[in-house]
Amino acid sequence: MKEILFSNNWITPYLKKYRSGLLLAIFLGTITMLCAGLLMFSSGYVISKSATKPENILMIYVPVLMVRVFGIGRPVIRYVERLTSHNWILKITSELRKKLYLRLEKSSVTIANQLKIGDLLGILNEDLANLQDLYLRTIFPVLISGSLSLALLLAASFISLTLALILALFLGASLVLIPFFSYKWTVASDTKLKNYRNQLFSDLTDDILGLQDWTLSGRKKDFLNNYRHAEQETRNVQKGLFSFSRKRGIVLQLIYSALVVSLLIWSGLNLTSGESLNYIAAISLMAFPLFDAYGPLSEAVVETQRYGDSVKRLNDLPDPDEAMRHQLIEKEELTIAQMSFGFEENQPLLKEINLKIHKGENIVILGRSGVGKSTLASLIRGDLIPTSGTIKFGEVEPHLASNVEKKIGVINQSPYLFNATVRSNLALANLEATDEQIWETLALVGLKNRIEHLPQGLDEWINEAGSQFSGGERQRLALARILLSDASLIILDEPTVSLDPITENQVLSLFFDRLKGKTVLFITHHLLGIKRMDRVIFLQEGRVKMDGTPEQLLNENEDFKRLYQLDQGL
Structure with a gap:
């Protein structure tokens, strides 16, 4: 994963060049999740406070107002975050396409000798799209989750060390353990699936270019059988990955359920006097938006190594020393x-x-x-x-x-x-x-x-x-x-x-x-x-x-x- 994210010249340089846009998108994503949590917190407080029959409606005016503020703020900030992140990635994608064109244009003869047409079409068709997905579906969710985790742990530590410990255990499982085991468990199947797909794409391209030969030789059935067999092999691997994904989803749901139960128990032990009773439901409900923040992480980390092939193929393209192309032709002799x-x-x-x-x-x-x-x-x-x-x-x-x-x-x-x-x-x-x-x-x-x-x-x-x-x-x-x-x-x-x-x-x-x-x-x-x-x-x-x-x-x-x-x- 380190090689995919940091040891290449297709991702790391742009993370540095456009860091202000990246930081803004991460900040907005974190605020979006916090608004979701605070919305549930305010809603829980209003429900609990209303159940105790407040003496005056003004007693719940501020919490109701907060529900409206966070309810409106969450989608608005989410929309702005999407605009920011997609504008950021489109700028980078534009530069990546220009970079790819320069490499292909300046090294066309070398590339033609090294790559088959199917492989070259794969680079043009898939690899840059994969890099775009790598930013949007992996890098952003991971960085936003990391920022959110830091904010949650700091806030919890001011309230109670026990609460901070409960959150730390949950975050450790969601941020580290499940993604790590998912990555290790799927790496072999994913590699096999990538190889099947790449080979299928390359072979199919070659076969279509030579379709006349298949027809003239009377081997149309062989052509179709070969393709169907390769496609079936791909589907078998996909079924295994889908099955693992469903089982991982069940495990994540159990972890989230354990978090909610833990928060209920902690609230019952520490918030059982006076006005504190109104905070039990508020704190427990606050855990539910975390499903949206941490649920996709495991799949995002798994997809990182899926994009590794794209990063490697782009890195392996002959490099015409783009960074050195800064001199100007002035003399015409x-x-x-x-x-x-x-x-x-x-x-x-x-x-x-x-x-x-x-x-x-x-x-x-x-x-x-x-x-x-x-x-x-x-x-x-x-x-x-x-x-x-x-x-x-x-x-x-x-x-x-x-x-x-x-x-x-x-x-x-x-x-x-x-x-x-x-x-x-x-x-x-x-x-x-x-x-x-x-x-x-x-x-x-x-x-x-x-x-x-x-x-x-x-x-x-x-x-x-x-x-x-x-x-x-x-x-x-x-x-x-x-x-x-x-x-x-x-x-x-x-x-x-x-x-x-x-x-x-x-x-x-x-x-x-x-x-x-x-x-x-x-x-x-x-x-x-x-x-x-x-x-x-x-x-x-x-x-x-x-x-x-x-x-x-x-x-x-x-x-x-x-x-x-x-x-x-x-």
């Missing part, structure tokens, strides 16, 4: 020195690359498929980290820069358009962009007329993946998004590979005209538009084989000249 990279150990894809790229250069990167062109682009963006050597903008490595996403833009083969409005899709690059700026940018990329004729203009919703636009139009929208941003280095990763030759030539002309003044890395496998470039870099077998201007290479390098002639069909 890119230096690659003795850089090597490989996805597997001792199998480098890129070997000892040395390049210097100046601001405003237009560079084409050529090479056969699989030679590492796109991998080089990912290294420049900081998505991957070199195995050896360095990549730096000035003195800043891209994977350590907090503004790398703003400084580097990418247009690839299939620019993604989200199922949102045209405005929202373009404003992703600059959340402060005005409609006037968006229209000016659309005019620059030749789409103003097209968007104006849509039924709702900028408010027109784009279909999933932008299916109502042609390939060339999607590329133009991607370019508009780049132009709205502050990106100074643009990576064109084979952006025209799926376009016909005429559209390809038009789109490339548009790209290079509109991106003047920016550094452009054009990754391609053929030489269309190469004479527009300032420099050509050709990769072969993981190394830079050629590096020079197009004119220089055409005049001096026979290999490049032959490649150019083949590409032109000469």
Whole structure:
């Protein structure tokens, strides 16, 4: 449990960062329980006092007023506590989702090699929700109960040491013994249940992705039988846990009953003279709201270890040194020195690359498929980290820069358009962009007329993946998004590979005209538009084989000249 709550970077940092909200929620939760207890105390006093036929109705006016105050105060404070705690947890959840996105986005290649699709979906679908439940259903109840226990013991000790001892025994059983034995008793079954569920989720995902294979092989019954068997195993474990939970509930009820009887006996022995008779029922009834405060504790502690798997999986995600991503890219000159990279150990894809790229250069990167062109682009963006050597903008490595996403833009083969409005899709690059700026940018990329004729203009919703636009139009929208941003280095990763030759030539002309003044890395496998470039870099077998201007290479390098002639069909 210690590892789950304290030895991780998904819970502990936020307990410290948002401690004021946490303390306020605990305080309000404690006050809520105290109001419930005082409501029962006042009610018990009114009942007892009324039974003794008070000489004047004013004798019970104040207790009746207190019943109203605590009766109204309890739900009101409870509501405020819920608002406070949920607002607190939603702030944290927002940061957790951002943290998860950064880890997945920055380590996507590594994660894809380590996790199956089903496991990754489990992380996205369950783990953050489990962390949210861990706060709301475990951490809050435990801390509120602890605070309430301290207040009860202090109050009881001022009245009677015997009363304090009775409460201490009850609290020891409710706060320590029952939760401890519940945790120990269920840990094996819970572990088994988690393993069943995780395996079931992963296997079912894989089976659905391969459903065609099951159908073609005529093994549909085997598929269903395997799933039903795994599901039955899960249900058997759940039945055992439910049975234990019911038995634990009976034990807790007996403990609470013992507390009420103990308070009655103590009251009968110590409050049996004069006005004290009116307090016997009041003190006994005061114990009943404690059921709500301490009843869920055992289940909350048990659930803590259920969330442990989620915490462990999130901790095991590759960490791209988020805390170190505080440097800013200011200089736009890119230096690659003795850089090597490989996805597997001792199998480098890129070997000892040395390049210097100046601001405003237009560079084409050529090479056969699989030679590492796109991998080089990912290294420049900081998505991957070199195995050896360095990549730096000035003195800043891209994977350590907090503004790398703003400084580097990418247009690839299939620019993604989200199922949102045209405005929202373009404003992703600059959340402060005005409609006037968006229209000016659309005019620059030749789409103003097209968007104006849509039924709702900028408010027109784009279909999933932008299916109502042609390939060339999607590329133009991607370019508009780049132009709205502050990106100074643009990576064109084979952006025209799926376009016909005429559209390809038009789109490339548009790209290079509109991106003047920016550094452009054009990754391609053929030489269309190469004479527009300032420099050509050709990769072969993981190394830079050629590096020079197009004119220089055409005049001096026979290999490049032959490649150019083949590409032109000469």
